[in-house]
Amino acid sequence: MRLPAKTEPSSVVIAEPLIAQLVSTQPNFPLALQTPLEPTYDIRATGKMGLGMFAKCDLKPGDLILAERPALVYPNHFTSSNRELEAVFCVALEDMRVQDRIAYRKLAMSAFRSPTIGDLLRIATANCFQLPTNPPGGPNQRWTIGDYRAVYLDTSRINHSCSPNTVADFDFPSFSFIVRAVREIQKGHEITTTYSGALSKRNVERSLPFPCGCSVCTNLAALALSDSRRVAIQSYTPWSLVNRLESSIDKPDKLFADMVLIVRVFDDEGLQSLASYPMVLDLAGRLAKMLGKQTLADKQTQNAEMFYQMRPWYTQLKKFVDWLFGPEGSMPDRVRWAVSHFEEFEYLVEGWRN
Numbered sequence: 449m450r451l452p453a454k455t456e457p458s459s460v461v462i463a464e465p466l467i468a469q470l471v472s473t474q475p476n477f478p479l480a481l482q483t484p485l486e487p488t489y490d491i492r493a494t495g496k497m498g499l500g501m502f503a504k505c506d507l508k509p510g511d512l513i514l515a516e517r518p519a520l521v522y523p524n525h526f527t528s529s530n531r532e533l534e535a536v537f538c539v540a541l542e543d544m545r546v547q548d549r550i551a552y553r554k555l556a557m558s559a560f561r562s563p564t565i566g567d568l569l570r571i572a573t574a575n576c577f578q579l580p581t582n583p584p585g586g587p588n589q590r591w592t593i594g595d596y597r598a599v600y601l602d603t604s605r606i607n608h609s610c611s612p613n614t615v616a617d618f619d620f621p622s623f624s625f626i627v628r629a630v631r632e633i634q635k636g637h638e639i640t641t642t643y644s645g646a647l648s649k650r651n652v653e654r655s656l657p658f659p660c661g662c663s664v665c666t667n668l669a670a671l672a673l674s675d676s677r678r679v680a681i682q683s684y685t686p687w688s689l690v691n692r693l694e695s696s697i698d699k700p701d702k703l704f705a706d707m708v709l710i711v712r713v714f715d716d717e718g719l720q721s722l723a724s725y726p727m728v729l730d731l732a733g734r735l736a737k738m739l740g741k742q743t744l745a746d747k748q749t750q751n752a753e754m755f756y757q758m759r760p761w762y763t764q765l766k767k768f769v770d771w772l773f774g775p776e777g778s779m780p781d782r783v784r785w786a787v788s789h790f791e792e793f794e795y796l797v798e799g800w801r802n
């Protein structure tokens with residue numbers, strides 16, 4: 449399947465017919481690619497991790513860094529040892545836009561003198577990003593037949609960090625990967641992402657296929673502190689936050705102080721990309737409002753709003769917090785209701801993940 453054409457970059461997608469149909473029959477598919485106001489990045493050597501992506505201008509939280517269509521999408525089960533699949537891959541390469549194919553081959557040439565299809569496939573496998581499991585049509589529909597990997601000419605140059613300074617999501621309506629800053633990134637600094645999503649442990653302890661050389665894992669002097677903060681962060685799930693509210697429901701000042709402290713732990717550890725972060729900001733803002741701290745409330749609420757807008761599925765989280773703090777005075781009862789209805793909570797708030 450070739451997606452889409454006209455003036456924008458197209459993608460070569462190797463997919464089961466059902467998935468191809470689901471994707472390509474979305475209304476007005478594909479929506480136009482979003483573009484940043486000015487060029488936001490350069491790609492150059494990092495010194496120790498091959499190529500990397502670097503900020504070309506100062507970026508602030510929420511800024512769009514790039515929205516890129518994949519050059520190639522293929523099923524997870526592709527391996528370079530499978531001759532039949534190699535043949536399909538070969539056809540896909542031929543089908544790519546000429547300039548994409550040249551850039552892709554150039555990338556392969558930097559690793560192999562004269563790349564074969566098998567080499568290209570190996571490069572693709574080493575440089576891919578996994579597509580999320582939520583297909584178009586809402587969180588309850590699934591990619592039922594396997595998962596997919598995508599190779600991007602630029603996005604695939606973003607290195608992993610255990611404190612990533614971006615969030616990235618695949619956007620089905622525009623068929624592009626959208627990367628946004630989650631904190632300030634100064635011009636010249638490296639733009640990073642996470643390859644594993646779960647960052648409550650450093651990836652050096654996880655299953656990355658390479659020893660992690662990110663700034664967290666190589667700062668040996670700060671590792672013990674980082675580990676202890678991550679143990680704490682691991683416990684701040686949306687569900688545990690609701691339980692925390694319930695356990696001190698009559699002490700909004702204590703709860704507010706707690707939330708401010710939790711925000712600081714996320715910030716100190718550089719983990720603003722985790723899903724609980726906007727919720728903690730929002731809870732801090734709502735509690736500040738209850739306590740009459742209007743300036744603080746406005747600041748936290750504005751910040752939470754900006755994060756909620758970064759990722760479509762955060763809307764669910766926002767709606768839940770909106771409901772929790774409903775009409776004045778209703779919060780304690782609603783919190784008590786929520787803690788006794790875990791299944792409904794999971795369906796409403798965590799449903800997007802499944």
Ligand SMILES: C[S@@+](CC[C@H](N)C(=O)[O-])C[C@H]1O[C@@H](n2cnc3c(N)ncnc32)[C@H](O)[C@@H]1O
Pocket residue numbers: 497498499500574575576604605606607608609658659660661662
């Ligand atoms: C998606 S590519 C990223 C771009 C890559 N550096 C390049 O030169 O094209 C993934 C590869 O980059 C390297 N890499 C990315 N993040 C790394 C990290 N935190 N530590 C060490 N190597 C990393 C690994 O070799 C990995 O297989």
